Amino acid sequence: MVRAAVQTLKLTRTFGTKVAVDAVTLAVPEGQIYGYLGLNGAGKSTTIKMLTTLLRPTSGQAWVDGHDVQHDPMGVRKVVGFVGDEGGPDARPLWTGREYLRHFARLHRLASPKQEVENVMDLMGLEPAARRKPISTYSTGMKRRVEVGRAFLGRPRVMFLDEPTRGLDLPAKREMWDFFRHLARTEKVTMFLSSHEGNEIRYLCERLSVIVNGRLSFSGPAAQLGKDATTFEDSLIRLLRGTGPGPPAATARTFQWSRA
Amino acid sequence: MSFWVLYAEGLRAITRSKMSAVSLAILLGGVALFAVFVGTYADGNDIFLFLAYLVVPSGVAALAAIQLATPRTTKFVQAVFTAPVSRPAYLAAHVAVAVTVGALYIAFTLPFMGLHALHDAMPPDFASYVAAGLLLTLHGAAFGTLAGTVCTGRSIIPAALVGALPILLLLCVPLVFAAVWSWEYDPVTGVGALSRDSRILLHLAHASPHVNVMDGLGLWSEEVVPKQPVRSTLWLLGSAVGMIVSAAWIFLRLQGVEDWESSGRKQAGAAFLVLALLAAPAIQPDADNYRNPEDLFESGGYYYDDGSRRAEPFVVSRGTPADIITFYNSRWERPLKIGAPNLVDVVIPLVAPDGTNVTAVNVTFEGVGELRLVGLTTFESDPWTPNETVAYLPYLESRKVPLLRLPATLFIDGSEALANARFLVNVTGFFTAAGFEEPREENGTREWVTENFVIENQAEFIASVPRARTQAAAVMVPIPLAFLVGGIVRWNRRR
Numbered sequence: 006m007v008r009a010a011v012q013t014l015k016l017t018r019t020f021g022t023k024v025a026v027d028a029v030t031l032a033v034p035e036g037q038i039y040g041y042l043g044l045n046g047a048g049k050s051t052t053i054k055m056l057t058t059l060l061r062p063t064s065g066q067a068w069v070d071g072h073d074v075q076h077d078p079m080g081v082r083k084v085v086g087f088v089g090d091e092g093g094p095d096a097r098p099l100w101t102g103r104e105y106l107r108h109f110a111r112l113h114r115l116a117s118p119k120q121e122v123e124n125v126m127d128l129m130g131l132e133p134a135a136r137r138k139p140i141s142t143y144s145t146g147m148k149r150r151v152e153v154g155r156a157f158l159g160r161p162r163v164m165f166l167d168e169p170t171r172g173l174d175l176p177a178k179r180e181m182w183d184f185f186r187h188l189a190r191t192e193k194v195t196m197f198l199s200s201h202e203g204n205e206i207r208y209l210c211e212r213l214s215v216i217v218n219g220r221l222s223f224s225g226p227a228a229q230l231g232k233d234a235t236t237f238e239d240s241l242i243r244l245l246r247g248t249g250p251g252p253p254a255a256t257a258r259t260f261q262w263s264r265a
Numbered sequence: 266m267s268f269w270v271l272y273a274e275g276l277r278a279i280t281r282s283k284m285s286a287v288s289l290a291i292l293l294g295g296v297a298l299f300a301v302f303v304g305t306y307a308d309g310n311d312i313f314l315f316l317a318y319l320v321v322p323s324g325v326a327a328l329a330a331i332q333l334a335t336p337r338t339t340k341f342v343q344a345v346f347t348a349p350v351s352r353p354a355y356l357a358a359h360v361a362v363a364v365t366v367g368a369l370y371i372a373f374t375l376p377f378m379g380l381h382a383l384h385d386a387m388p389p390d391f392a393s394y395v396a397a398g399l400l401l402t403l404h405g406a407a408f409g410t411l412a413g414t415v416c417t418g419r420s421i422i423p424a425a426l427v428g429a430l431p432i433l434l435l436l437c438v439p440l441v442f443a444a445v446w447s448w449e450y451d452p453v454t455g456v457g458a459l460s461r462d463s464r465i466l467l468h469l470a471h472a473s474p475h476v477n478v479m480d481g482l483g484l485w486s487e488e489v490v491p492k493q494p495v496r497s498t499l500w501l502l503g504s505a506v507g508m509i510v511s512a513a514w515i516f517l518r519l520q521g522v523e524d525w526e527s528s529g530r531k532q533a534g535a536a537f538l539v540l541a542l543l544a545a546p547a548i549q550p551d552a553d554n555y556r557n558p559e560d561l562f563e564s565g566g567y568y569y570d571d572g573s574r575r576a577e578p579f580v581v582s583r584g585t586p587a588d589i590i591t592f593y594n595s596r597w598e599r600p601l602k603i604g605a606p607n608l609v610d611v612v613i614p615l616v617a618p619d620g621t622n623v624t625a626v627n628v629t630f631e632g633v634g635e636l637r638l639v640g641l642t643t644f645e646s647d648p649w650t651p652n653e654t655v656a657y658l659p660y661l662e663s664r665k666v667p668l669l670r671l672p673a674t675l676f677i678d679g680s681e682a683l684a685n686a687r688f689l690v691n692v693t694g695f696f697t698a699a700g701f702e703e704p705r706e707e708n709g710t711r712e713w714v715t716e717n718f719v720i721e722n723q724a725e726f727i728a729s730v731p732r733a734r735t736q737a738a739a740v741m742v743p744i745p746l747a748f749l750v751g752g753i754v755r756w757n758r759r760r
Contacts, residue, residue: 057347059522079349087347092340100281108277111270112348155344165347 009068010035010163010195011056016065018051025051027219028065033163033212038189038196040206040213040227044245048219049199050090053165056197057087070162070195086156086164090171093152098141102131102151105140106158113159121158129154130180145172153181157188163195164188170205182208203238217247267351271358272365275332279366286752290745293373296321297741300377301734314391317374318398319475319484322367323431325402329363329409330428331421337523338421346522356516360410360509367402371395376740393482400481404474404501405431407508411539414512417524430543437473440466441554445489448556459555467554472547477501480554491554500546507542511535606639607675613692615651616666617718621700623667625649628694628720630673638690641673647697669696694720 011033018026026048033039043049054060056067058078066073072080094105106125110118126136129150140148149172156164166185170178186209188194200206206213207227215223223244230240280286296317303313333356336342346352378391409428416424444463459467470476478484480491481498491497515535519527611630615623625647632638651667696718701711 059343059346061521061526079351082347082349085347087343089340089343092343096336096339096341096344104281108274109344109348111274112345112350114270114349152344156347159348 008035009033010037011039011067011069011197013052013056013067014065016052016055016067017063018048018055018060019063024219026055026216029216029219029221031214031221031224033195033197035195036189036193037211038185038198038209040210041197041199041216042201042206042213042241042245043199043216047216047245049216050167052216053087053167053197053199056081057085057165058082059087083159084162086159086161088149088152088156088164088166088169090167093155094140094143094148099139101137102126102140102143102147103136105151106155109155109158115158125154125158128157128184146174146177149173149177149181153184160192161194163197165197165199167199168201169198170200170202178205185209203241204234206241207234207237215241215244217245222247267349267354268358268361271350271355272361275358275362276365279362280748280751286748286755290749290752292321292324292745293370293748294742294745296374297738297745300374300741301737314394318371318394319401319478320432320435321370322398322401323405323435323475325363325367325405326409326412326431327425327428328366329359329406330413330416330424331409332363333359333410333413334416334421334424337417338419340523342522352517352522353513356410356414356513359413360406363406363409364402367405368399371398371402373744374398377737380736380740390482390484393484397478397482397484400478400498400501401431401474404478404505404508407505407512408474408543411508411512411515411542414516414520415535415539417520427539431474434473435475437470437476438479440470441476441479441485441489444470445554445556468547468549470547471497471500471549472544474501474504474546477546485554489554489556496549497546500549504542504545507545508539511538511542604678605676607677609673609675611641611671611673611690611692613669613671613720614666615669615696615698615718615720617696617698618700618716621698621716623649623651623696624699624715625697626669626694627696628669628671628692631691631693632675633689633691635678636690637676637678639674639676641671644669644671644694649696692720696720 009032011031013029013031015028015030016026017024017028029048029052041049041052051060055062056069056074058074058081062075066075068074069081070084072084074081094100094102097105100108103122103126106122107118110122115121131147131150131154135143135147140151143151149169153166153169156166164185169185170181173181182205185196185198189196196209198206198210210227212225213223213227213230214221227237230244231237278285280289299316300313336345345355375395408431412427412430413424416427444459444466447463448459471480477497477500481494481501483491483494485491519525519531519535525532613628615626617623626649627643627645627647629643630638630641651669653668653670654665697715698718699713699715702714704711
């Protein structure tokens with residue numbers, strides 16, 4: 006039986022009268038890259054924040070690698086890595102990439118933070134000359150690499166990735182995708198991936214969930230949405246809009262050009 | 266363990282960016298320049314001490330507020346709190362970093378005071394000023410932590426503005442003087458009274474941490490006396506502890522990692538709590554500094570008019586009623602010349618009981634350290650007849666006291682003296698007053714009595730030596746300069 010790396014049970018979060026996440030129940034198998042999709046404001050980031058202990062659930066329960074997010078937040082923080090859509094290296098523009106990563110290496114209390122940081126920067130393809138420059142001089146791609154490197158610093162068992170490749174060019178995206186796959190396959194790191202990009206989801210995720218207005222509208226294998234890119238995206242769009250699965254033919258033709 | 270890691274990282278972050286280093290260079294450089302060009306011994310009014318230990322430490326509040334609020338405004342906390350970081354340790358580390366920075370700043374000023382002590386007497390109340398700086402640092406760290414906790418959102422400006430409030434509260438210090446000067450004493454009974462408006466003013470002034478610190482450590486000039494100095498300090502410390510506890514409660518219970526997680530009513534309550542804790546010392550029952558009637562003449566000064574200008578009180582008599590006050594007269598040309606004769610008059614009012622006459626005087630003068638008095642070591646006269654008198658109080662023109670005026674030549678061998686250093690003359694001796702005592706109740710007879718009054722005081726003289734600035738610069742400038750160079754080097758290395 007496959008162990009669930011992430012599990013939620015009727016996880017709910019309200020802001021005043023607004024229900025941002027409404028009784029979400031899901032299970033993410035260990036070592037998988039799991040897609041978590043939704044339109045803007047659907048509740049993706051709120052779910053991820055609850056799972057990473059950044060936000061308290063209003064009700065329900067959640068466990069990450071067996072640690073209860075409400076009662077054992079430190080346990081959760083020891084096993085997760087998080088790449089958010091905000092903050093990150095941009096919050097410390099005057100630090101160098103090396104300083105930024107060393108800061109977090111020390112927070113993780115790694116045995117040899119300096120060496121570990123150099124290893125991560127090698128892994129993320131950050132050139133030596135760039136490592137001692139202020140983050141403000143970095144390109145978007147370099148900042149994302151630093152951020153992913155930061156999330157990977159404590160050798161997490163579960164990584165929460167909120168649009169991790171946003172702003173990257175295609176080759177950089179591919180490199181990042183391969184890196185995620187490598188982590189999932191060889192290091193058995195579970196990935197909880199939130200993305201707006203159909204290609205990314207199709208390329209990486211074995212299973213996915215779709216959240217619409219705070220409620221899960223779909224959970225299942227990614228392959229269920231279609232084998233080719235167009236069918237997959239069309240099904241996904243219908244799910245995101247809450248109109249149910251299935252690729253309408255007209256929409257599929259509309260998107261033909263993008264594959265050429 | 267998490268606390269110490271966060272504490273070390275917090276301290277690292279202070280100097281990590283080039284702007285931090287340059288900002289520190291500017292701040293410390295400003296204090297250093299003030300020390301070099303104004304200095305404790307130059308101003309004569311402890312302006313340097315006031316700036317260094319009462320003004321600058323108040324900035325810790327703004328620093329603490331910004332340090333705590335910035336990671337939230339930039340969402341940096343998302344990265345921090347998905348690492349194994351506990352929130353109580355994070356908050357405690359922030360407070361500790363703010364306190365450490367304040368303490369390091371005070372340590373930065375100590376060599377200058379050491380230099381002062383090496384060459385000259387330690388400035389009066391120096392230890393008290395250092396203690397005041399530390400107390401204000403603690404209070405600032407507490408208030409800044411609370412301000413930084415409450416002010417969440419997308420902008421750092423509210424946290425910075427609220428954090429700067431303690432500096433603004435410095436304006437309460439002159440309020441105390443204004444209130445105290447409104448004390449009115451009955452010239453016959455000596456009983457004083459404070460008007461209702463002034464009482465309210467005093468209470469408001471006690472919202473200022475500076476006023477409470479000055480109360481507690483006796484940093485007012487002699488005429489301002491707090492009735493309950495210890496209680497003022499306790500109110501201040503209580504307020505600081507309350508702020509820390511409140512900040513912890515809000516941060517850990519009412520807020521999440523990034524923002525509030527409680528109702529608007531609780532948020533408003535928390536904001537009210539901040540202001541209430543800041544203003545709490547204002548409601549203390551002992552906010553009634555008064556003007557010491559025994560020192561009245563001192564604060565008012567002996568208004569001795571030599572026809573051209575007014576002589577200022579010259580020596581402060583501490584503790585005991587100032588029966589004797591020595592002051593310097595109008596021939597004083599400040600600063601005194603080094604290695605050359607300085608012609609002065611040493612002037613001593615002899616405050617004898619009302620209705621008596623001074624009949625004899627015996628005074629000895631002794632220069633301290635490198636100050637020599639030429640032609641004036643002892644004055645002895647029995648009988649003695651005063652040639653001039655001075656009004657005992659400016660307000661009591663009818664009461665005149667005899668004045669002893671002694672021309673003297675001061676010679677300062679001050680090769681090692683600091684710029685505008687104070688040189689001291691010990692004045693000791695006695696004078697004899699004679700007169701009829703008060704009529705006895707039973708038969709109304711009066712007896713002729715003679716009584717000796719002790720003269721024991723110190724006069725201060727100010728002299729100037731150019732080398733002093735060099736020495737002061739040598740101990741004060743290197744650290745800010747190092748920060749400046751470090752910031753520039755760091756900037757260039759990264760380009």
